[in-house]
Amino acid sequence: MTDVQTTSPADAVAAVTDPTQDIAGRSLWQDAWRRLRANRAALTAVALLSVMTLLVLFGPMLSPYDFDYTDWDNVSVAPSFASGHYFGTDFVGRDLFVRTLEGGRISLLIGVVATLVSLVIGISWGATAGYLGGRIDNVMMRIVDILYAMPFMFFVILLMVFFGRNILLIFIAIGAINWLDMARIVRGQTISLKQREFVEAAVACGVSSRRIIFRHIVPNLLGVVAVYVTLTIPQVILVESFLSFLGLGVQEPYTSWGALVNEGAQQMESAVWMLIFPASFLALTLFCFNFIGDGLRDALDPKDR
Amino acid sequence: MSTPLLKLEDVRVHFPIADGFWHSRALKAVDGVSFELEAGSTLGVVGESGCGKSTLARAILGIHPPTSGRIWLDGTELTGLSRRAMQPHRRTMQIVFQDPLASLNPRMTVGEAIAEPLRVFRPELSAADRRRKVRQSMELVGLLPNQINRYPHEFSGGQCQRIGIARALVVEPKLLLCDEPVSALDVSIQAQIVNLLMDLQKEMGLALLFIAHDLSVVRHISDRVMVMYLGKTMELADRDTLYSQPQHPYTQALIGAVPIPDPVREREKEVTLLSGELPSPLSPPSGCVFRTRCPIAQEVCAQSVPALKPAERSPAAVACKFA
Numbered sequence: 001m002t003d004v005q006t007t008s009p010a011d012a013v014a015a016v017t018d019p020t021q022d023i024a025g026r027s028l029w030q031d032a033w034r035r036l037r038a039n040r041a042a043l044t045a046v047a048l049l050s051v052m053t054l055l056v057l058f059g060p061m062l063s064p065y066d067f068d069y070t071d072w073d074n075v076s077v078a079p080s081f082a083s084g085h086y087f088g089t090d091f092v093g094r095d096l097f098v099r100t101l102e103g104g105r106i107s108l109l110i111g112v113v114a115t116l117v118s119l120v121i122g123i124s125w126g127a128t129a130g131y132l133g134g135r136i137d138n139v140m141m142r143i144v145d146i147l148y149a150m151p152f153m154f155f156v157i158l159l160m161v162f163f164g165r166n167i168l169l170i171f172i173a174i175g176a177i178n179w180l181d182m183a184r185i186v187r188g189q190t191i192s193l194k195q196r197e198f199v200e201a202a203v204a205c206g207v208s209s210r211r212i213i214f215r216h217i218v219p220n221l222l223g224v225v226a227v228y229v230t231l232t233i234p235q236v237i238l239v240e241s242f243l244s245f246l247g248l249g250v251q252e253p254y255t256s257w258g259a260l261v262n263e264g265a266q267q268m269e270s271a272v273w274m275l276i277f278p279a280s281f282l283a284l285t286l287f288c289f290n291f292i293g294d295g296l297r298d299a300l301d302p303k304d305r
Numbered sequence: 306m307s308t309p310l311l312k313l314e315d316v317r318v319h320f321p322i323a324d325g326f327w328h329s330r331a332l333k334a335v336d337g338v339s340f341e342l343e344a345g346s347t348l349g350v351v352g353e354s355g356c357g358k359s360t361l362a363r364a365i366l367g368i369h370p371p372t373s374g375r376i377w378l379d380g381t382e383l384t385g386l387s388r389r390a391m392q393p394h395r396r397t398m399q400i401v402f403q404d405p406l407a408s409l410n411p412r413m414t415v416g417e418a419i420a421e422p423l424r425v426f427r428p429e430l431s432a433a434d435r436r437r438k439v440r441q442s443m444e445l446v447g448l449l450p451n452q453i454n455r456y457p458h459e460f461s462g463g464q465c466q467r468i469g470i471a472r473a474l475v476v477e478p479k480l481l482l483c484d485e486p487v488s489a490l491d492v493s494i495q496a497q498i499v500n501l502l503m504d505l506q507k508e509m510g511l512a513l514l515f516i517a518h519d520l521s522v523v524r525h526i527s528d529r530v531m532v533m534y535l536g537k538t539m540e541l542a543d544r545d546t547l548y549s550q551p552q553h554p555y556t557q558a559l560i561g562a563v564p565i566p567d568p569v570r571e572r573e574k575e576v577t578l579l580s581g582e583l584p585s586p587l588s589p590p591s592g593c594v595f596r597t598r599c600p601i602a603q604e605v606c607a608q609s610v611p612a613l614k615p616a617e618r619s620p621a622a623v624a625c626k627f628a
Contacts, residue, residue: 025414025455197408198418201472204366205422206395219412 035299042295045288052285056104065095067102068253079273088273090263099255100278106256107282110170110240111233117175119229122182127213129183130190141187144180152177156248165251170243174236185228189221223300230293234286241282257282308380309341310512311365311480316374318364322587332587334360336536344479347506347513349527351520351559353583357536358516362482366400367391379479396426399473403485405465409457416453419443419472426476442475446501463494467501474505480512487522499526520563524548532556535586535594538613542621552616552628554599593625601627
């Protein structure tokens with residue numbers, strides 16, 4: 001792979017020979033970004049995902065129907081442009097185009113928010129445990145082990161029973177489970193990073209532990225974390241879909257891709273469009289995230305390819 | 306006599322090694338080392354890999370606080386100080402590491418890396434002042450100050466080592482601990498870095514604790530030399546004394562193994578090769594730790610540990626019963 005030079009060689013030479021001019025460095029992130037841009041699959045996935053996000057955010061405006069409006073004249077009709085139901089309607093006459101995009105909003109929101117929650121808790125927890133080590137590490141990681149041992153579905157069902165179905169609860173439930181993996185990954189990375197001499201140099205200077213964790217350790221493990229995040233988002237979306245499929249997810253009239261696929265699957269024989277549209281949107285999004293994750297992994301760690 | 310800048314008295318660093326579930330054994334990385342280092346002078350520390358040289362430097366810095374023994378820096382005792390109380394003394398001593406690239410955070414620009422000690426020790430400096438200091442420091446070690454925004458991976462090993470030295474010197478320490486600063490570099494670059502260190506020493510009145518396993522480099526830079534084996538001092542002497550009349554059999558073997566850049570003399574040289582392997586520091590030999598590989602060892606060597614005492618035939622201090 002050839003590196004794309006943004007400046008001409010003559011400029012570069014001039015910059016080196018002119019001692020009054022500061023030379024701009026190229027960080028590892030910039031290098032990674034350059035490599036990612038050369039990866040066509042990842043780039044396509046990023047483009048598709050951006051289109052998907054825009055569509056999910058602004059698409060519902062393109063339709064004359066609301067997501068909870070029941071069109072009694074068109075119940076369970078096939079997709080048609082004439083009626084304005086681009087994706088058809090479901091068995092109570094709600095427009096599937098708008099509902100698919102609305103469901104996408106919820107699914108992506110859950111994916112991103114729950115991942116962010118797990119990211120923040122997981123990184124702080126894992127980096128602290130790994131960096132401090134010893135007894136603190138032991139206690140912190142045993143807590144993770146104990147939480148791991150809790151049956152996830154049981155936990156979710158309990159939450160639903162006690163607090164009622166609420167979208168916030170889904171965020172909490174999924175986030176509360178997902179940070180465990182993140183904490184373990186981050187802890188392992190931290191332990192290997194803390195042996196490095198630049199951390200020792202910082203310790204020798206008397207830099208505070210907090211600053212070492214957030215300035216020296218965390219930036220160096222973000223590469224691994226970024227890859228993991230792109231794999232966590234689809235996983236969270238799938239978990240939400242699974243919960244919705246079981247009837248534990250978002251509540252009517254709100255919907256998500258998982259809930260739509262569930263409804264569609266029940267009507268598969270009479271109204272196949274109710275399954276095809278949400279399912280393909282879901283699958284496409286998951287593919288995109290996986291390709292981006294793959295591309296990021298290659299871009300951030302070119303030696304491992 | 307004035308107080309030495311750095312004084313160690315019977316410093317030991319033991320690491321507990323889990324042995325089964327309940328018991329732990331001690332790995333004696335550094336076992337009873339004492340020396341004094343005058344301001345502005347250089348003490349070379351030589352020895353095989355794993356003999357505790359680097360641990361010694363980390364004990365002085367307080368990264369691995371010593372298990373027992375006492376350390377004085379500039380007249381204040383460091384041992385037993387809390388993390389907070391230790392903080393002002395860290396400015397007096399800085400360290401340069403072996404692997405130049407690993408000692409720099411790959412995500413930080415050179416300017417940020419060199420500025421880090423300033424942030425800690427001179428928080429009153431403004432961002433502009435800090436940047437000016439960083440540039441001065443870069444110039445001091447022979448780097449172009451306009452490279453301030455570049456990242457470590459854009460530099461060569463020798464340049465990275467200069468960055469490491471700039472980072473250490475930016476707070477104007479009195480003592481620089483050099484933990485094998487040249488052993489990861491090409492020979493031609495080694496000379497540059499060693500000469501840079503010597504120039505800086507002259508300019509800033511630095512004291513150096515120069516750890517290496519290359520005897521020629523140590524001979525070039527040191528005023529005094531300490532030879533270590535399995536965490537213990539074998540011999541401590543002036544450079545010229547040590548190289549011309551080595552007293553300890555281990556020192557003799559080390560110096561004999563240095564190639565002479567003259568084929569005729571090299572061929573005629575008598576070399577006493579050490580037999581056997583370096584014993585595990587987990588179960589060092591009884592008595593003199595060197596006796597298992599010593600060409601002149603006798604039964605008495607296994608019975609008691611020889612103390613570091615003035616040698617009979619030279620002004621060195623030697624830990625051998627027959628010197």
